Amino acid sequence: MTVGSHLADLVGAVQYDKGLVARSIFVDPEVYALELDRIFANNWLFLGHESQVAEPGDFITTYMGEDPIIVSRGHDGHVRALLNACRHRGMRVCRSDEGNTSFFQCPYHAWTYSSAGELEGVPKFRLGYAGVLDKKEWGLREVTRVESYRGFLFGNWAPEGPSLEEWLGDFTTYFDLIFARDPAGIEVVPGAHRWTVDTNWKIASENFAADMYHVEHSHARPAELGLMQAMPDEGYQISAGMGFVGHAFTRPVSEDAGGEEPLHSYWTLPNIQTEFLAEMRKQVAEEKGAALARLIPLGHGALFPTFAFLDLEQFRLMRVHHPQGPDRTLIHQWCVLDRSLPADVKDAVRKQYELTFGPAGLLEQDDGENWRECQNGMRGFIGRQLDSNMMLGLGLEKSASEIVGDDNAPGVAGGIWSEGNQRRFYEHWQRFMQAPSSAPASEPSPGRG
Amino acid sequence: MTLLDEARPANLAMLSLEVAQFYYHEARLLDERRYDEWIELFTSESTYWAPVRVTREGDPDRMQRGELALFDDDFGTLELRVASLSAKSAWAEIPPSRTRRLITNVTATESDVEGQVSATSNFLIFRSRLEATEHTFVGAREDVLARDGASWRILERTILLDHNVYTSDNISVLF
């Protein structure tokens, strides 16, 4: 896509280093169209966890940008991501969230694809196509690169660019503390929370990248109910690698944790994983040192552009903010458990997640309201010409190693009251938006053969 | 046909009517945000469960305890939800949404336990928020009710929302 000067101006109007983000980027349809190319067809996007497609024939469906995707473990044992669109007329060949199948048959004219996406069956192949249609050329379009880190599957349309691990960069240090602290790995509670919020995907994503600033007021409701303590002024947020972590914590509330270090939380819900997490911290401390182990549980954060997580003593979730136009976001969210947790604790963790952070959760309800109204405040002719103020903590950032007190803590850090992670979010956004995407947008279709 | 058999359909119809009246009352309490009175319709043993609806190939109706739910509440957490809706900082409901609950298709059958009935009903909840923000929730409920004088208490409620993706920004209504 070549970019007209109007669009280049809009993208260039973001001055993250000054804490200014032009509001047009949240509402302008041209900006959105360019995002689908340069952000969503040119980045590592979360697809799912390997355990969700454990057996040959297992599949789940998701999105990359607005493109419907099947994540399928083929009968060769290989996981692929396939564009869920029949090569004949584009119909979605798979219309379920998940399942196990030996083939995907299109309901329209019955073109049939293997679990690896190869076109295997074409009705009237001899009579209508004279038997010369090259089926090898007409398999489901496969996502160019699918890679896994710690069982987390990501897909990328761009043939060039960093590998998944290069893209995660030194953020893997933090990723491991969240998702790989249990040597037995993680499991995903069956079922997902799926809902739409009438807001731009970046509003949701940057919130998870580290908006501790909203917690005190947006989530005053749980505090009113005694579920949360007042926010502390101590804490910090870190950006590392090409991902982000917004990490914040408060004074100890679980002195009885039994670990060497007290656990920390601004929640007053029962700390049902206390014992387990203390054990994890002990194990991680032996391997990586006490300073990093103290970061468990890590808090909330995001990987650019749309993967987000929340890791608390009470529960842990992961989610994706799929874009559905400039003013709509589809959220897919899962509850993630450490496999070694006792069964009754797993159950309690799931329930605390449902109570607080599902779409009906006591916290998440208010985020949905507020994000929709951000969009409403920005969409007008004048409104979209203003900047959003992201100056919180500007000029107050340090190295993460200094703040965490460990040379092994990579990245840049701000205090708890900072929008440093958001500034980094828009820095990445602008960098991708100003560079032509390497995605193969329009390969020529093969001839009939 | 014995007298008893003849009486049975009439009794069942009476029971369904009575339960329907109870549901209309309940719907009104929620629509009028009389949450304190609504929570009184439950007991300390009550459960309130709304599983997520997954489009599973070959297994579309599987819903299992222990899998993800929208609500998996006991009385304590249900009380919290009610209290939260009355909080001064319940931004999702300040100013309050206008809601209208339509309850239909009510059936009730005596259960094996003395004084209890199994009841089903369909609901359509319309929520109008601020100006033109409108959300609709549709589904069915399966309840175990216990007779409590002239009224009923809800011992178990299962809510089967017909939505896979909720298109509503959030869910700050009760069912």
Ligand code: FES
């Ligand atoms: S659209 Fe799939 S076979 Fe025609």
Ligand SMILES: [Fe+2]
């Ligand atoms: Fe929030």
